Amino acid sequence: MVKPTMLSDHVNVQSFLKSALTATTTPDVEALLKNLPITPEDSYVYDPDDPSAGWKEGNFHWVPVGRERGNAGRIKQANFPVNPIAERAVNGMEALIEMARLRELLKDPSADAPRNPREAVARYFGLPSLDELPKLDDSATSKETRKRARELARHVRVRLMFHKASREFTVAIEDDGIGQPPNAIHRTLLSLGTTTKADKFYLIGVFGQGGSSAYAVSKYSWLVSRRAPDLLGGSPDGVGWTVIKHVFPKGRRDDYFAYLAVSPSGEVPFIAPDVADEVSIRHGTRFVHIGYDFGRGGSAITRQLYQSINHILYNPVLPFDLYVGTTAATVYGNGYRLSSLSAKQNKGTVLDKVFPPQPVGV
Amino acid sequence: MATATAQLDKSLETPVAVGYGTITIRVVVFDKNMAASAPLDDLEKSPVDATPDEPLPETDKKPISGFLEEPKRGKAVCVFLINGQRQHTWDNQFIVRDLGLKYLRNRMIVVVDCDGLKPEAIADLMQGSRHQFYEGAVYSALESRVTATLKADPDLRKIEEEAEDDIASLQAGDEAVKSALDQLIDAHHDAAEHVDHGHVLAGDSSRDEAAAGTLQQTSTVVVESDAQLGTAGDDPVLAIRPDLSVIRLKPNEDRRVVLVAKPEAEWKSLQTMTVTFDPPVKELQATRTSQLNGEEIALKFAEPDDLDPDEYPIETTLRVTAKFKDVAEVRLLERRVVVTPRKTSPGPIPPNPPPPLKDDPTYVRVTSRPPIKIMVGGADVHVRLRWDGKDELLAGTSPEWSFRVTCEAPNLEPVFFATKPVDGRFELLIQASAGLTGGEQLKFDVEAVGPGKTLTTAFLADVVDPPAPRKITAKISGGAQRRPPYDLKYLKRENWGDGNVTCFGDPWSGTEPGSFDEPTTKSPLTIFINQDTDLLVGYRDQLLARKLAETTIQQRINKYTAHVAFHLYQMYERQRPGKGRAEDNEPPTFEMMREEIQRVARTLIKLMEVTQ
Numbered sequence: 001m002v003k004p005t006m007l008s009d010h011v012n013v014q015s016f017l018k019s020a021l022t023a024t025t026t027p028d029v030e031a032l033l034k035n036l037p038i039t040p041e042d043s044y045v046y047d048p049d050d051p052s053a054g055w056k057e058g059n060f061h062w063v064p065v066g067r068e069r070g071n072a073g074r075i076k077q078a079n080f081p082v083n084p085i086a087e088r089a090v091n092g093m094e095a096l097i098e099m100a101r102l103r104e105l106l107k108d109p110s111a112d113a114p115r116n117p118r119e120a121v122a123r124y125f126g127l128p129s130l131d132e133l134p135k136l137d138d139s140a141t142s143k144e145t146r147k148r149a150r151e152l153a154r155h156v157r158v159r160l161m162f163h164k165a166s167r168e169f170t171v172a173i174e175d176d177g178i179g180q181p182p183n184a185i186h187r188t189l190l191s192l193g194t195t196t197k198a199d200k201f202y203l204i205g206v207f208g209q210g211g212s213s214a215y216a217v218s219k220y221s222w223l224v225s226r227r228a229p230d231l232l233g234g235s236p237d238g239v240g241w242t243v244i245k246h247v248f249p250k251g252r253r254d255d256y257f258a259y260l261a262v263s264p265s266g267e268v269p270f271i272a273p274d275v276a277d278e279v280s281i282r283h284g285t286r287f288v289h290i291g292y293d294f295g296r297g298g299s300a301i302t303r304q305l306y307q308s309i310n311h312i313l314y315n316p317v318l319p320f321d322l323y324v325g326t327t328a329a330t331v332y333g334n335g336y337r338l339s340s341l342s343a344k345q346n347k348g349t350v351l352d353k354v355f356p357p358q359p360v361g362v
Numbered sequence: 363m364a365t366a367t368a369q370l371d372k373s374l375e376t377p378v379a380v381g382y383g384t385i386t387i388r389v390v391v392f393d394k395n396m397a398a399s400a401p402l403d404d405l406e407k408s409p410v411d412a413t414p415d416e417p418l419p420e421t422d423k424k425p426i427s428g429f430l431e432e433p434k435r436g437k438a439v440c441v442f443l444i445n446g447q448r449q450h451t452w453d454n455q456f457i458v459r460d461l462g463l464k465y466l467r468n469r470m471i472v473v474v475d476c477d478g479l480k481p482e483a484i485a486d487l488m489q490g491s492r493h494q495f496y497e498g499a500v501y502s503a504l505e506s507r508v509t510a511t512l513k514a515d516p517d518l519r520k521i522e523e524e525a526e527d528d529i530a531s532l533q534a535g536d537e538a539v540k541s542a543l544d545q546l547i548d549a550h551h552d553a554a555e556h557v558d559h560g561h562v563l564a565g566d567s568s569r570d571e572a573a574a575g576t577l578q579q580t581s582t583v584v585v586e587s588d589a590q591l592g593t594a595g596d597d598p599v600l601a602i603r604p605d606l607s608v609i610r611l612k613p614n615e616d617r618r619v620v621l622v623a624k625p626e627a628e629w630k631s632l633q634t635m636t637v638t639f640d641p642p643v644k645e646l647q648a649t650r651t652s653q654l655n656g657e658e659i660a661l662k663f664a665e666p667d668d669l670d671p672d673e674y675p676i677e678t679t680l681r682v683t684a685k686f687k688d689v690a691e692v693r694l695l696e697r698r699v700v701v702t703p704r705k706t707s708p709g710p711i712p713p714n715p716p717p718p719l720k721d722d723p724t725y726v727r728v729t730s731r732p733p734i735k736i737m738v739g740g741a742d743v744h745v746r747l748r749w750d751g752k753d754e755l756l757a758g759t760s761p762e763w764s765f766r767v768t769c770e771a772p773n774l775e776p777v778f779f780a781t782k783p784v785d786g787r788f789e790l791l792i793q794a795s796a797g798l799t800g801g802e803q804l805k806f807d808v809e810a811v812g813p814g815k816t817l818t819t820a821f822l823a824d825v826v827d828p829p830a831p832r833k834i835t836a837k838i839s840g841g842a843q844r845r846p847p848y849d850l851k852y853l854k855r856e857n858w859g860d861g862n863v864t865c866f867g868d869p870w871s872g873t874e875p876g877s878f879d880e881p882t883t884k885s886p887l888t889i890f891i892n893q894d895t896d897l898l899v900g901y902r903d904q905l906l907a908r909k910l911a912e913t914t915i916q917q918r919i920n921k922y923t924a925h926v927a928f929h930l931y932q933m934y935e936r937q938r939p940g941k942g943r944a945e946d947n948e949p950p951t952f953e954m955m956r957e958e959i960q961r962v963a964r965t966l967i968k969l970m971e972v973t974q
Binding site for chain 1: 381382383384385386387388389390391392393428429430431432438441443445446447448471473475477478479483493499500503504507511515517518521777779780781782791
């Protein structure tokens with residue numbers, strides 16, 4: 001039995017965590033990693049049948065995401081740079097829905113599950129489809145609904161940062177959702193091809209691959225996650241943290257994506273709850289993708305991100321906040337924006353027509 | 363008798379036991395005057411990644427630009443969503459090609475919500491990359507349904523008609539130019555020599571009633587069309603001035619067109635002519651006035667006071683048949699007539715005044731104009747209805763009122779469903795289901811059922827076969843065969859030294875645009891065009907330097923060539939004794955003719971440079 005590597009054995013965890021939470025450039029991450037005893041990726045080749053083989057106790061090791069050496073095929077799924085950001089934002093929405101669902105079950109274990117994500121949003125947050133929001137009247141109830149939508153948007157945040165010195169983009173996606181206990185992160189947030197969502201029709205993704213595609217377009221990614229305290233279900237409280245990077249093994253063609261693990265079974269570095277409290281880490285998950293490859297240079301990226309993400313998440317189940325540099329905006333999707341346009345007194349549209357559901361393929 | 367209940371609420375779910383489930387379609391058309399909406403002022407003005415002195419691109423001004431992922435491209439105007447996330451897109455070619463709404467391509471967005479599809483259908487569509495749908499059987503059904511729903515949508519057609527109308531009024535000057543050019547060409551042909559004087563062999567089975575009678579019969583008719591339609595016919599044909607493909611009318615406004623014969627001189631041989639509209643529109647008046655070489659038709663749509671604005675656009679076909687003396691076949695001319703409402707002022711179309719809606723409705727009625735035709739295999743038919751009940755009477759899960767629609771069909775009842783009412787207006791969409799047969803008539807009864815009250819209306823829909831290619835036969839007469847008036851020959855630099863070909867008696871050079879040789883007993887009038895004249899070479903180089911498309915350059919060179927050749931033809935005609943020149947006048951010298959054609963070529967090139 002290999003003893004898990006403890007951060008506290010090598011660094012001052014509190015100051016390390018503070019630095020980790022503000023790492024937004026490649027040098028920031030590399031400076032963090034320098035403080036840790038890490039076995040080089042070519043010195044430890046993960047064997048799923050015997051992950052302990054070659055493991056050096058006391059060191060951190062690079063373990064393939066999903067604990068699968070051939071994970072590049074599953075992770076390299078993004079055709080366009082904005083798609084992974086949208087996928088991560090959707091993961092954040094699901095984290096809020098799942099938290100509400102589990103709290104519902106705590107109160108009433110026999111409560112029927114919502115049949116789909118929109119029903120879940122209506123039940124737990126009292127929101128209609130977002131494209132219906134601008135069509136609501138001016139009653140107090142409608143105003144309250146709109147206010148609730150704006151407040152909910154603050155619980156999923158997408159940030160785009162640009163570092164002028166290195167001309168490097170960083171994308172951070174944060175949610176205040178259910179989060180994961182540190183001992184489950186390798187089986188949930190870092191899994192591939194397996195799912196805990198298969199029977200949950202009120203969630204959106206299934207295999208978690210959409211968000212993982214962000215690893216492929218980033219130089220480094222890091223994550224922290226903490227489970228909502230009332231939903232630990234027997235798991236230990238605390239924060240899990242790790243870094244994900246693209247590994248090109250020497251003399252081999254099977255590049256893969258790996259994360260920093262503390263044990264052959266794949267757990268991520270662990271931070272005790274009291275330390276987490278001291279640096280004010282609440283429940284939820286934060287993914288930060290550093291050196292994000294947007295393809296084209298120039299100002300097209302920041303100019304277009306708001307518009308692009310409103311197009312990809314055309315009518316999202318929940319709104320979220322987008323920060324570009326120092327500018328903030330709430331993303332409700334183009335469906336909402338179109339309805340806003342139609343609802344204006346001086347109409348920008350001459351037609352806004354919705355056909356009711358109609359059968360296909362009969 | 364088949365019965366279906368249509369609940370006028372978005373909550374209506376068509377059973378998904380058959381097929382792939384359901385989709386919801388939303389279509390949004392922007393006002394054409396709406397500027398592109400800026401995404402976010404701050405983001406727009408100072409992108410954080412902008413380099414110093416980076417030239418920032420100007421904002422695209424198309425109305426939909428603010429709603430596209432890539433505003434500089436006409437991409438992704440039709441989106442397919444699953445759980446609100448875009449999973450597939452079509453570009454605006456779908457609007458142009460599949461819906462035929464060319465003028466809405468930069469103003470229209472279509473959103474297809476696929477959440478109602480069965481999980482198996484979604485699984486078939488979704489790809490791991492989340493990039494686009496898999497284009498298999500489910501996709502094909504989805505594509506057909508979206509197209510069929512939107513293709514014949516009356517609201518979209520109405521907006522397209524209005525856009526066309528705007529463009530048609532902008533092109534009025536062009537119409538006049540075209541008309542003048544037609545006359546020039548006609549005059550040219552009238553002046554041409556004939557080997558044989560034309561005559562027409564009347565057919566044995568021709569009947570006088572064909573043109574003026576009421577007897578419906580299959581006849582051989584002659585229309586003016588391109589060579590792809592029917593077989594070759596002979597003159598005369600019916601024509602319309604100005605040469606419009608669609609006659610657009612505004613209520614209570616006269617629109618005058620003139621029916622003529624081509625060649626115009628044939629008008630004097632006209633025996634009878636009828637003007638009808640198919641389908642008849644009782645408010646459409648046609649006043650006919652004889653003219654020397656034609657007949658003027660003044661068209662006017664007298665808008666009745668109680669006309670529902672939803673009835674627009676009103677469409678019919680103007681059909682003119684004529685019988686000419688000693689000509690067997692009837693001459694036919696058809697033009698589409700579209701009546702659209704008059705705009706009260708420039709700018710956005712003002713909304714119709716909202717009809718008074720009641721808590722206790724008193725009527726439901728059909729506002730679509732008969733005949734309602736369902737084309738086998740065609741797009742969905744949108745039958746417009748109106749009632750005077752408030753929209754909320756049909757809202758919610760247990761509405762006070764509901765609509766029941768029943769269909770009496772001889773064989774198979776089509777699939778149909780109703781849209782949600784907005785300001786009392788709604789539509790019944792009838793799908794042209796497989797199994798319907800042309801010639802059938804379907805009867806639809808619509809009932810609005812409320813507390814202690816039922817309102818009813820009904821309409822008939824005719825099932826028609828899709829239009830097939832019309833076979834128009836024409837018997838070829840033995841006359842009116844014209845000899846080509848000239849032979850056109852092109853010279854290049856290497857031909858300039860050929861002693862057998864001269865330019866008005868002198869050797870060719872770079873200053874000579876063209877010349878002609880008079881006809882002889884063995885050869886017709888021969889017109890020479892110098893393709894390497896300095897003027898033309900210079901002009902061609904200019905066009906190439908501007909990197910114009912090959913076809914554009916070719917069109918402009920053709921235009922120059924045709925005009926120079928036509929002028930040489932006219933020069934020949936003018937100098938002929940007894941034709942363009944009096945017998946006792948001296949013919950122009952070669953030098954005079956060389957100078958004239960040089961001047962014409964210079965003017966032409968200058969004009970083409972200026973007008974481009």
